[in-house]
Amino acid sequence: MAGIIVVFDFDKTIIDLDSDNWVVDELGATDLFNELLPTMPWNSLMDRMMMELHAQGRTIDEITEILKRAPIHPDVVPAIRAAHAIGCDLRIVSDANMFFIETILNHLGIRECFSEINTNPGFVDEEGRLRIFPIHDFHKSSHGCNLCPPNMCKGIVMERIQSSLMSEGKKKKKFIYLGDGSGDYCPSLKLGEGDFLMPRKNFPLWDLISQNPLLIKAEIHEWSDGEEFASILLSLINTISMAENAQFLSSQNMAVPAYEALPSPTHKPAMVAN
Numbered sequence: 001m002a003g004i005i006v007v008f009d010f011d012k013t014i015i016d017l018d019s020d021n022w023v024v025d026e027l028g029a030t031d032l033f034n035e036l037l038p039t040m041p042w043n044s045l046m047d048r049m050m051m052e053l054h055a056q057g058r059t060i061d062e063i064t065e066i067l068k069r070a071p072i073h074p075d076v077v078p079a080i081r082a083a084h085a086i087g088c089d090l091r092i093v094s095d096a097n098m099f100f101i102e103t104i105l106n107h108l109g110i111r112e113c114f115s116e117i118n119t120n121p122g123f124v125d126e127e128g129r130l131r132i133f134p135i136h137d138f139h140k141s142s143h144g145c146n147l148c149p150p151n152m153c154k155g156i157v158m159e160r161i162q163s164s165l166m167s168e169g170k171k172k173k174k175f176i177y178l179g180d181g182s183g184d185y186c187p188s189l190k191l192g193e194g195d196f197l198m199p200r201k202n203f204p205l206w207d208l209i210s211q212n213p214l215l216i217k218a219e220i221h222e223w224s225d226g227e228e229f230a231s232i233l234l235s236l237i238n239t240i241s242m243a244e245n246a247q248f249l250s251s252q253n254m255a256v257p258a259y260e261a262l263p264s265p266t267h268k269p270a271m272v273a274n
Helices: 018-024 030-039 042-055 060-068 076-085 098-108 154-167 180-188 204-211 224-249 257-261
Strands: 004-008 089-096 116-121 121-125 131-132 176-180 196-199
Touching: 004 154, 004 224, 018 030, 018 042, 018 060, 018 089, 018 098, 030 042, 042 089, 042 131, 060 098, 076 089, 076 131, 076 224, 089 098, 089 154, 098 116, 098 121, 116 154, 154 180, 176 180, 176 224, 180 204, 196 204, 196 224
Parallel strands: 004 089, 004 176, 089 116, 176 196
Antiparallel strands: 121 131
16 A cells, blocks of 8 residues: 555564674674773774774674574564565664665565665674664764664654655654664654554553553554564555545445444554453
8 A cells, every 4th residue: 555654673683693693793893892892982993893803804704694694583574575565665764774674674675575675773883894884974963852862863764754645745644663672762752643653562662552552653563573573554544445445435325334343543542452
């Protein structure tokens, strides 16, 4: 459905772990990472780790092969393909980096499913070293959001996506947002009534929402694993599609018996228990 925008976090949402930690751990650099962690911002640390590993002779090919082994639930890729196939606009908003994300998506054969990836720049330089930079240069200025890490405010990204769609003069889009981390809380606050939020249960985003669910205007549907990720996402897409079809037929003054079977609109978000 062209009227549905699905926005995904990446780490611990599409894949089942943190890609930065996965690469560092698999390359045997965990101790150095933990030693340096208190001394610099996360993105600067990852860039430094890539420098250290390159100096040790570790190659981009090794990093690529590690990324290809990143664990992912078997239901996630088919769900993403299905959502794309029926016309949903799929986007990624992630605090990982472009090299890690694109390497994994290309390996899974789903890079073309996403119209946009918003994340920290990551690229291989002329010396064959992976460089990782913040998407927002916080050394020059602050993005002004106290909910988000200094290198990236996902809420600002969401507002840009929403504004760009409105400027196209098209009808209002329905958003589905999937995430797990504390950085996904700010964009969750940007969702409106009629949108849907899928936080991963018992992860930081879920915990923040649980403190005051009424701050979230979107309808909340939690998920715990890839199986629920897939079934809930596709169910929500189907629900939105049915409602849009019913509204269109109603506007054409046609009888729509199926409309009565649709769920009643939810005006107040409620945590959905398993």
